[in-house]
Amino acid sequence: xxxxxxxxxxxxxxxxxxxxxxxxxxxxxxxxIKRSGFGPNLFDEWxxxxxxxxxxxxxxxxxxxxxxxxxxxxxxxxxxxxRENFGCGSSREHAPWALEDQGFxxxxxxxxxxIFFNNCYKNGLLPIxxxxxxxxxxxxxxxxxxxxxxxxxxxxxxxTTPGGQTFAFDITEHRKHCLLGGLDEIGLTLQHADQIKAxxxxxxxxxxxxxx
Amino acid sequence: xxxxxxxxxLWHSHVVHEEADGTVLLYIxxxxxxxxxxxxxxxxxxxxxxxxxxxDSVVSTADHNTPTNDxxxxxxxxxxxxxxxxxxxxxxxxxxxxYFPFKDKGQGIVHVMGPxxxxxxxxxxxxxxxxxxxxxxxxxxxxxGIGTSEVEHVMATQTLVAKKSxxxxxxxxxxxxxxxxxxxxxxxIIGKIGTAGGTGYAIEFGGDAIRELSMEGRMSLCNMAxxxxxxxxxxxxxxxxxDYVKGRPFAPKGEQWDAAVAxxxxxxxxxxxxxxxxxxxxAADIQPQVTWGTSPEMVTDIxxxxxxxxxxxxxxxxxxxxRALAYMGLQAGTPMSExxxxxxxxxxxxxxxxxxxxxxxxxxxxxxxxxxxxxxxxVPGSGLVKAQAEQEGLDKVFIEAGFEWREPxxxxxxxxxxxxxxxxxxxxSTSNRNFEGRQGQxxxxxxxxxxxxxxxxxxxxxxxxxxx
Numbered sequence: 147x148x149x150x151x152x153x154x155x156x157x158x159x160x161x162x163x164x165x166x167x168x169x170x171x172x173x174x175x176x177x178x179i180k181r182s183g184f185g186p187n188l189f190d191e192w193x194x195x196x197x198x199x200x201x202x203x204x205x206x207x208x209x210x211x212x213x214x215x216x217x218x219x220x221x222x223x224x225x226x227x228x229r230e231n232f233g234c235g236s237s238r239e240h241a242p243w244a245l246e247d248q249g250f251x252x253x254x255x256x257x258x259x260x261i262f263f264n265n266c267y268k269n270g271l272l273p274i275x276x277x278x279x280x281x282x283x284x285x286x287x288x289x290x291x292x293x294x295x296x297x298x299x300x301x302x303x304x305x306t307t308p309g310g311q312t313f314a315f316d317i318t319e320h321r322k323h324c325l326l327g328g329l330d331e332i333g334l335t336l337q338h339a340d341q342i343k344a345x346x347x348x349x350x351x352x353x354x355x356x357x358x
Numbered sequence: 359x360x361x362x363x364x365x366x367x368l369w370h371s372h373v374v375h376e377e378a379d380g381t382v383l384l385y386i387x388x389x390x391x392x393x394x395x396x397x398x399x400x401x402x403x404x405x406x407x408x409x410x411x412x413x414d415s416v417v418s419t420a421d422h423n424t425p426t427n428d429x430x431x432x433x434x435x436x437x438x439x440x441x442x443x444x445x446x447x448x449x450x451x452x453x454x455x456x457y458f459p460f461k462d463k464g465q466g467i468v469h470v471m472g473p474x475x476x477x478x479x480x481x482x483x484x485x486x487x488x489x490x491x492x493x494x495x496x497x498x499x500x501x502x503g504i505g506t507s508e509v510e511h512v513m514a515t516q517t518l519v520a521k522k523s524x525x526x527x528x529x530x531x532x533x534x535x536x537x538x539x540x541x542x543x544x545x546x547i548i549g550k551i552g553t554a555g556g557t558g559y560a561i562e563f564g565g566d567a568i569r570e571l572s573m574e575g576r577m578s579l580c581n582m583a584x585x586x587x588x589x590x591x592x593x594x595x596x597x598x599x600x601d602y603v604k605g606r607p608f609a610p611k612g613e614q615w616d617a618a619v620a621x622x623x624x625x626x627x628x629x630x631x632x633x634x635x636x637x638x639x640x641a642a643d644i645q646p647q648v649t650w651g652t653s654p655e656m657v658t659d660i661x662x663x664x665x666x667x668x669x670x671x672x673x674x675x676x677x678x679x680x681r682a683l684a685y686m687g688l689q690a691g692t693p694m695s696e697x698x699x700x701x702x703x704x705x706x707x708x709x710x711x712x713x714x715x716x717x718x719x720x721x722x723x724x725x726x727x728x729x730x731x732x733x734x735x736x737v738p739g740s741g742l743v744k745a746q747a748e749q750e751g752l753d754k755v756f757i758e759a760g761f762e763w764r765e766p767x768x769x770x771x772x773x774x775x776x777x778x779x780x781x782x783x784x785x786x787s788t789s790n791r792n793f794e795g796r797q798g799q800x801x802x803x804x805x806x807x808x809x810x811x812x813x814x815x816x817x818x819x820x821x822x823x824x825x826x
Contacts, residue, residue: 162681163674164553164653168793173774177423177437179397179444181506191795200437229674231554234587235791236772237489238395239505257554260523260589261489261503268507318521320381331507332408335515338375338383342517345374345385346412355610355618356387356482358414358455 148270149328153251153298155224157288160214165228166235167262171244174199184240185247189215219292227284228255232273233262242269252298254305256281267321270328272298274305274315300326361628363525364592365560368500368625372483374517383517387482388499390468391418391454391509393445394774395487399510400448411516413453417477417608420445420460421467422774426737426764429461438775452513456608458741466740466766469493469707473577474742476606480595480622485512490707490790492583496576497603498595498625500560503584524558524634526588527627529565532641537823539717540575541709541788541807543567543639544582545647549657551637556588559635562627563593567641573602574713581708582790585654594626648694648820649792649805651682656792658694660810660822666690685794686802687782694820697804701785702734702815703797704761704808706771709788710739712746714808718788719752721812721823727760728818734761735777737769761815773798786814 175187177200186204193215195208209216215223226245232255233241242265245253251271256278258266266273276284287307288294297306300322306312317325324331335342350357362370375383396418403409410416423438425431433439442460449457458464458471465471469490472478484494484501487509494501508518528547548555561583563576571579576593583591593599600619603609610618645659656679658665667679667690683690688697704710704718715738727734736756738744744766747753753763770777771789779785779801788811789796792803806814809823817826 161677163678166653166791166793168772168791168796172795172799173772176394176774177435177441179401179441181398181401191799197799231557231587234553235489235793237487237491237503237505239398239487239507242505257557259554259587260557261505261584265505265507268505318381319379320377320519331519332406332511332514335383335511335517335519338517339515341375342383342385342411342515346516349385353481353618353621355614356479358608 147268147328147330150251150270150272150300150325152300153224154295155252155298156220156222156293156295157225157227158214158220158223159227159285159288161229161285163229164231164234167233167238167241168235170233170241171238172198176238176240181243182247184244188244188248189213222249224249225252225254225296225298226250227281227288228253230256232258234259237261239265242266242271246271254281254284267325268331270325272300272325276313276315280313361631363627363631363633364498364562364594364625365500365525366631368481368483369522372500380521382520382522384483384520385517386485386512387415388417388477388484389415389512390472390484390486390491391416392422392468392486392488393420393441394422395506396448396509397441397444398506399513400452402510403513408514410452410513414455415516416454417456417472417475418445418449418454419458419465419468419471422768422772424460424767425775426767426769426777429765433460463741463745466743467707467710467768469581470710470739470743473497474606474740476603476609479603479609480599480625485518489584490581492589492591493577493581493707495580495583495590495592496573497599498593498622500590502589523560523589525632526556526559526561526635526637527633528561528563528637530563530567530639530641531565532567534567534570534641534644537809538644538646539807539809540571540578542644542647544579545649545654545657545805546639546644548582548586548654550639551586553585553653553655554587556583556586559588560590560592561586561588563591568593569596572713573598574711577711578708582654585790595622646807646810646823648810650686650688650694651679652685652792652794654792654805656682660694660820662694664688664690664692664694695822696819698730698784698819699786699814700732700783701779702731702811703770703785703787703789704811705735705737705739705769706789707739708790709808710737710743712743714788715743715747715752718808718812719755721809721826722759722761722816723755725759725816727815730818731815734815735764735770736761737764738766740766759816770797772796786811786820
């Protein structure tokens with residue numbers, strides 16, 4: 147996993163509530179057995195005017211000029227600004243894979259769906275919850291100023307606007323530690339292998355029917 | 359000892375290790391694996407040279423990509439076929455307690471197959487790389503969907519890194535009117551709390567109306583907990599739970615059965631247990647539900663009308679309604695019962711169990727598909743459900759009504775196989791998500807119960823099943 151420390155990133159505003167993972171990466175692209183290459187199909191049905199299928203040359207497809215991700219001013223954005231309940235629906239990790247592959251490292255929203263929120267951390271993508279009024283303010287500022295970038299600082303858990311205003315955000319110590327170090331969580335957990343074995347042995351005694 | 363909720367009991371009994379910030383290693387008893395969210399996890403294990411921590415925790419099937427007709431021709435789409443064959447190869451290499459591959463008689467939608475095999479048991483933690491894993495909470499099991507990185511984590515360590523959710527009780531008091539199903543209850547709850555209402559919570563469903571639901575009805579309800587934002591839904595164990603589990607292939611037997619039942623009977627919230635939030639519905643108020651928009655919270659009952667965005671004060675919500683009506687091709691104020699349908703889909707992990715098919719067949723019996731309805735797909739949840747339905751003659755009822763009787767799988771719920779809507783087509787669907795493009799790009803989905811779907815098929819438009 148890519149480590150995350152600080153970032154000064156261009157912001158792309160996606161002004162819709164309840165953006166679901168079917169919209170983030172449509173089902174036909176879930177047939178891949180790989181973890182990478184989903185970026186060009188991020189928001190496929192909104193981003194292109196034709197119907198996308200795996201294996202197409204996406205550079206030749208007609209872009210939807212009305213979709214925000216296609217606005218030249220947001221090319222190269224690394225921070226996605228979103229509305230409430232972002233990432234609802236399916237558990238597909240292809241959604242954070244597609245966002246990360248497209249170049250996003252941070253998503254800011256008033257709320258996220260639980261499974262998506264959790265999946266982000268496993269992929270070096272930082273989801274940040276901010277109060278609705280702060281998100282409203284960021285939308286206004288971002289839409290008003292071309293080149294609007296936010297400074298995201300994980301060690302100090304802050305985001306700072308170009309105007310110098312700073313907002314704090316929450317993250318658990320465990321997630322922060324893993325993101326800062328880009329750590330392999332399985333490796334970390336396996337440091338507790340003896341505890342898992344001991345728990346399992348006790349469970350085998352108390353509920354033997356769970357062990358075929 | 360302080361009174362605990364069912365969720366508290368299940369959580370605490372699975373904690374292996376806890377860090378200072380409350381992050382926990384949670385032990386996982388059952389890991390359900392399907393072809394879409396597992397290949398990258400198996401690949402990760404291979405690259406790191408890690409085996410499965412516990413082979414006998416894994417139960418697997420192929421469901422999302424499998425076709426529902428012409429099984430003798432195999433899987434036509436080469437990318438779908440590769441994904442299913444990759445699962446075959448991975449299970450062969452890594453092992454599993456049980457595997458029901460494409461065309462096996464036990465194959466089916468993972469959330470139908472698990473319970474019917476007795477692979478889902480009360481008191482377990484159950485995970486799967488699929489958000490509708492909440493279904494299994496109907497058995498008093500702590501069950502939720504996980505991402506592929508977590509699939510790999512569970513495979514390698516038998517645990518999940520997790521944080522405890524808050525407790526919500528949704529109580530449905532009184533008696534449900536005739537014809538009202540678990541699906542209607544689920545949609546009515548989501549209509550009340552919203553699609554993010556359960557975010558951060560585990561929802562326990564309780565009250566007289568829930569106790570009266572069959573296990574199939576409870577599965578439909580818990581299945582849609584995720585559409586209300588909650589990763590897990592729960593129903594306390596009672597005699598119905600125990601009777602359903604008894605005698606299933608992976609259910610305990612003999613002395614172990616007795617010991618298991620004694621434990622399972624403790625799986626309910628204690629008197630006076632604290633819930634962070636309590637939502638109460640009166641069962642008598644719940645009418646047959648129909649969604650009108652592109653989120654499950656955009657729902658009304660069959661006697662309702664398509665809402666008017668001009669009446670909504672909140673600008674974000676107003677924009678969502680306008681956008682949904684444009685996508686759905688609907689005019690504000692239209693009575694739901696005047697909306698015609700092109701396609702009907704009866705199936706999915708929400709509504710493809712035997713009771714669902716019986717409900718739909720009861721409506722279809724002696725009636726005919728309306729002329730304006732192009733296609734009615736009936737897709738049983740598993741090979742075993744299909745066999746049971748055929749033994750009861752339900753297949754003939756559907757075929758005589760002009761419906762298509764298909765092979766089991768996820769099918770048009772998410773349209774990863776060939777079953778999908780064409781742009782602009784309107785579908786009465788017993789599935790769980792009416793998102794834009796969910797059933798095919800440009801397709802328009804209305805979520806309903808199996809009886810309501812069958813009624814729309816014969817009437818050609820949505821209709822109150824109680825008026826038939």
